[in-house]
Amino acid sequence: SSELTQDPAVSVALGQTVRITCQGDSLRSYYASWYQQKPGQAPVLVIYGKNNRPSGIPDRFSGSSSGNTASLTITGAQAEDEADYYCNSRDSSGNHLFGGGTKLTVL
Amino acid sequence: QVQLQESGPGLVKPSQTLSLTCTVSGGSISSGSYYWSWIRQPAGKGLEWIGRIYTSGSTNYNPSLKSRVTISVDTSKNQFSLKLSSVTAADTAVYYCAREQMGGYLGYWGQGTLVTVSS
Numbered sequence: 001s002s003e004l005t006q007d008p009a010v011s012v013a014l015g016q017t018v019r020i021t022c023q024g025d026s027l028r029s030y031y032a033s034w035y036q037q038k039p040g041q042a043p044v045l046v047i048y049g050k051n052n053r054p055s056g057i058p059d060r061f062s063g064s065s066s067g068n069t070a071s072l073t074i075t076g077a078q079a080e081d082e083a084d085y086y087c088n089s090r091d092s093s094g095n096h097l098f099g100g101g102t103k104l105t106v107l
Numbered sequence: 108q109v110q111l112q113e114s115g116p117g118l119v120k121p122s123q124t125l126s127l128t129c130t131v132s133g134g135s136i137s138s139g140s141y142y143w144s145w146i147r148q149p150a151g152k153g154l155e156w157i158g159r160i161y162t163s164g165s166t167n168y169n170p171s172l173k174s175r176v177t178i179s180v181d182t183s184k185n186q187f188s189l190k191l192s193s194v195t196a197a198d199t200a201v202y203y204c205a206r207e208q209m210g211g212y213l214g215y216w217g218q219g220t221l222v223t224v225s226s
Contacts, residue, residue, distance in 0.1 A: 030211060031210070031211075033211065033212035033213065035154075035213070037154075042203055042216040042217065042218050042219050043154065043203070043213075043216055044216070045212060045213060045214050048208075048210060048212035048214075049210055049212070054214065086153065086154050088154075088156075088211075088212070088213065089211070090211045093167065094159075094167040095156070095167055095168075095169060095170065096144070096156035096159070096169075096211070097156065098146075098153060098154040098155065098156055099153070100153045101153040101154070
């Protein structure tokens with residue numbers, strides 16, 4: 001199907017590790033990219049490709065993929081990581097898909 | 108550093124056409140292998156990809172919006188534009204423009220502009 005599925009909400013204790021997942025058939029063929037969005041702000045790219053971080057993104061953010069599932073892992077979550085996270089991929093027609101988003105709460 | 112800025116009316120009447128422009132600065136819109144994209148986000152909801160255009164003029168549109176969407180590019184003004192026809196209240200959203208890098212990821216985003224559809 002042409003959908004990407006994310007858990008609506010995830011929580012993590014400060015300093016602990018959290019994994020946010022994204023499932024969809026397109027992920028078998030295309031890498032996901034991941035975006036962080038804080039309230040009132042535009043999304044920011046945090047992971048792209050196999051496991052690449054844009055300049056300025058902390059190395060506690062990492063990405064991985066297996067089969068139809070892509071994951072964003074935050075190792076040692078900080079208070080400033082509390083945000084909505086969206087995965088994105090393409091289908092074979094070049095159309096983009098966004099997951100429904102995961103709200104991350106840092107406790 | 109590439110920057111993108113959306114502009115256009117913040118209020119559109121139902122059944123009319125929503126028109127937005129994205130102005131690109133810090134680089135030429137026609138240089139490099141990039142797609143130029145539009146994404147929207149209704150209040151409190153997730154991101155929805157609208158479509159994209161290559162500088163050659165080649166386009167891809169979200170199938171759910173394809174019948175109402177036109178994306179065009181004006182290289183002389185370093186801008187690309189979105190037109191969405193026959194709008195309803197469901198089209199009320201923050202609209203973002205973004206640059207898609209080779210590999211399919213959206214590396215640069217505008218700050219977004221709120222468009223409200225209301226009479």
